[in-house]
Amino acid sequence: MTAVDSADVLLGLLGTGPSHGYDLKHGYDRLFGGGRLLAFGQVYATLARLLRHGLVELLGDEAGEGPDRKRYAITAAGRDRVTQWLFRPDVPSPVLQSNLFAKTVVALLLGDDADRLLDVQRAEHLGRMRALTAQKHGADLATVLACDHALFHIEADLRWIDLTSARLTELRQEVAR
């Protein structure tokens, strides 16, 4: 699944009304931070780029919650850009040949223990799922849904790991040809 593009998200947040960089950063962190907060520098650099491209405009100097005075508003072109972003579907599973698939095949070619490799990865995935499940406990709904998204994707990987484990003998024969 495609990673979050912070520029599109910041533009989307500005679509709800004019704001300052400081407030945008905190709005982003609250809804999308998930343990990886946006740096102030990145916010201001992104706003400068959006301004250059005519997607946002400056409303002039006016103090907000934070120390900065520049207040930004989305332009009509910016709102069009947000609409395009919202309704352009993401590419499902853009990576066909994952690193794990490559490792499995190389392990088989080398005569290494591919079963163990998959077991180690399974344990890592389950550990991550436990951490995400614990993170959901008592969290707000946005955090719960963000964790669920990650959990379902990890689960999909695990299903692939289980299926590949069951087919290792067959795969071993195929790569040995």
Added chain:
Amino acid sequence: MNDIVTSTPLLTARGVHLSFGLTPALRGVDLDVHPGEIVAVMGPSGSGKSTLLHVLAGVLVPDQGTVTFDGRDVGAMGEAARARLRLAELGFVFQYGQLLPDLSAADNVSLPLMLAGVPRKDALGRARTWLQRLDLADEAHKLPTQMSGGQAQRVAVARALVGNPRVLFADEPTGSLDSLAAEKVMTTLTDLARAAGTTVVLVTHDPRTAAYADRHVTVRDGRATAGVVS
């Protein structure tokens, strides 16, 4: 977690073998389950994970090897002693709840208490308290068929925990539920177990259900491999 792992195991399996006729189901399982921990037993269909649960719970007796509960050799007990052990110290939740269809939710939950000799009025009072804790007070009078699958499964969790068991065995407790109902059942089950210090052995093929546990073991071809403690 470290305190749990360094404690004396409450439940152990050592070199457990069990066959059904000529078909081996368990082929030398070793496992320690410590007091208060939640262990997920995972594995593909037919791997032997449900058989392992039945052996650990004293429902089945191994052909070889030993299962001990709190230092007692479960395999050496007679059938009646094992039944008493299950009634007094173990709780069970299965995939399809196994609620008695002709009894209300409150009667289902109070049943293990009455079997243990608690007077009906007291048993029903305790059952209603449990249903209230599980946000099921309005369902107390309903039959299992009048509840959603998730509600019925939470009633089954209440029935399993009402007698304060030392170990709760859950076999695919979310197997018949949608994601949201499964989440509610697992949150309820693990929150209550952790609050009471109840040990849980959870058999599941579903990694999202297993993620509520402290650790997992994988059963494959009748053998158990320890997972990682988070």
